[in-house]
Amino acid sequence: MKTIVYVTSNAGKFVEVERYFQRHAPHINLVRADVDIEEIQSMDQDTIALDKARKAWQQLRVPLLIDDAGIYFNRWHNFPGVLTKFVVQGLGMEGIKRLIDEDDTGYFRLLLVYVDEGGNLHPFEGRCDGRLTSRYRGTAHEGLPFDVCFIPDGLDKTYAQINFDDPLYEHYLYRIRAVQAFLHWVK
Secondary structure (H helix, E strand, C coil): CEEEEEECCCHHHHHHHHHHHHHHCCCEEEEEECCCCCCCCCCCHHHHHHHHHHHHHHHHCCCEEEEEEEEEECCCCCEEHHHHHHHHHHHHHHHHHHHCCCCCEEEEEEEEEEECCCCCEEEEEEEEEEEECCCCCCCCCCCCHHHHCEEECCCCCCHHHCCCCCHHHHHHCHHHHHHHHHHHHHC
16 A cells, blocks of 8 residues: 655645545555645745645655645635635635625635655646635535635535535545546556
8 A cells, every 4th residue: 555645734635635535545545744844935826836845855755745725716816826824814704705795706726746756746736616605604624714605616505515425525626626636647
């Protein structure tokens, strides 16, 4: 069984990916490493993700996955994007409501980077477009605050209203789309 380390301090991210691996890639043992990776300042999400992957590899020297994700509100150019975490910390989810009108559009984008045994980087993108709601619905999964306000295209539910075990969750989740691309590449 191959072991891959998923580098994240966000327990919610790990749970999503671990559950998917258990169902669809049981031959891979996914373990979490809560390693503090200093993030460079850039408005380019790919640059940030690749830099984090290099730094994680330098610290751990094992096959690993690391990602960088953000939500993008279409009415605000590239925002919050790479600043998502900091905008939530600064404004809180109540403050976020002031940035969106009902049925604004946006998308989640994630770059998942696999670093192999030799330190080579392999990026995989996951994206989901949808609508934003200022009438928060459901309870956010741990560490995933935007789950309450994002409705994927094709659904009438927020991420927070979909149970992790529901096939809809796997089908519409941007993080899982990147994981699927990675697992397809591994095969």
